Amino acid sequence: MIPIHPAAAVHVDRYLRPGTLQLGALPPLALYVHLPWCLKKCPYCDFNSHEAQGGPPEARYLDALRADLESALPLVWGRRIHSVFIGGGTPSLFSPESIDRLLADIRARLVLEPGCEITLEANPGTFERERFRAFRAAGVTRLSIGVQSFDDAALKRIGRVHDGAQARAAVEEAADAFDTFNLDLMYALPGQDLAALDRDLDTALGFKPPHLSVYHLTLEPNTMFAARPPELPDDDTASDMLDRIIERTGESGLQRYEVSAFARHGHRCAHNLNYWAFGDYLGIGAGAHGKLSFPHRVLRQVRWREPARYMEEALAGRAMSNEEEIARSALPFEFMLNSLRLREGFELQLYRERTGLPVSSIEPALAEAERRGLIERDFVRVTPTVRGFDFLTDLQALFLPKAG
Secondary structure, eight states, X not given: OOOOOHHHHHHHHHHHSOOSOOOSSOOOEEEEEEEOEESSOOTTOOSSOEEOTTXXXXXXXXXXXXXHHHHHGGGSTTOEEEEEEEEEXXXXXXXXXXXXXXXXXXXXXXXXXXEEEEEEEEOGGGOOTTHHHHHHHHTOOEEEXXXXXXXXXXXXXTTOSOOHHHHHHHHHHHHHHOSEEEEEEEESOTTOOHHHHHHHHHXXXXXXXXXXXXXXXXXXXXXXXXXXXXOOOOHHHHHHHHHHHHHHHHHTTOEEEETTEEEOTTOOOHHHHHHHTTOEEXXXXXXXXXXXXXXXXXXXXXXXXXXHHHHHHHHTTOOEEEEEEOOGGGXXXXXXXXXXXXXXXXXXXXXXXXXXXOGGGTHHHHHHHHHTTSEEEOSSEEEEOHHHHHTHHHHHHTTSOOOO
């Protein structure tokens, strides 16, 4: 008989007691690592990011991440890691040596699947020649570059620290150092018109990126732009811009496989696909969120948000600030919030596997979605229609828990 790890024994009764759910198999498990510092807080950003005054405390933060991971091990004991995503903030502020140490700490404590995708977010404002190649040597397999625009005036209006020349140089270096990489672009920027969008697309698509993520600039609460809103393109213009993006990416060989994601064959983001398929992910780092499944329940976890508090608590073995079980009634919406973002939709069997619920639990909502022309379905798969993609929020809302 294999002995139970002492720390794991504490969790056995809590997580494996009989309940209403019956998950026959656990989903793939990914690891998300949050590095919360950036050079300058962008006025539209609502992520947990903090300006690095004098540079991030790399060594202490890495110590905290290691302690956080070690405390979490009993919850994921024996499970392999499907993908790793290092996000922020601006993770490329950390030195290649620190990223090397981080990945070594992860590999020493978790088993990574062969060919595990390891993504690092990077910004052109932290770009130095050969720096991306050093990240590759440290073990990063995929870079995601937050370009947002190649237009100097547009970049200035949205508060980015880099200019168009730095963005182009960073993409060239990424293409030279990595077999696969992603470009982030934004549209509906202050003062942007279709001609300006076309110029950004000309530049971006000219690099033949394996993957392109395109986001509509929105005014999020508790941001500088929310307090002092810039003048943005109207809804009709923004819709025309999205149509242009879809048209031009398709012509260039990029397939739209998710609401905001376009990829060439073999270059879809494995980490994000796991999110959208309602897979599991362990989140470590300041403010990181996680979702973990057990045979009879599904949990959400959150780490302490403020970096100094996070480091203090993590080093004391208390990295988690909040944990809650997802209510059975909320699972359908949680699943659909992710899976309906995929252009190919989802198989009904996956819904059963990831939620532990029967398909009958969503049949009324599926029928209503079909009646409205938002989905197509058969006995195997549910797929959003073009209309469903255009009105995705309305489609997802059909699966919200009923009041009372």
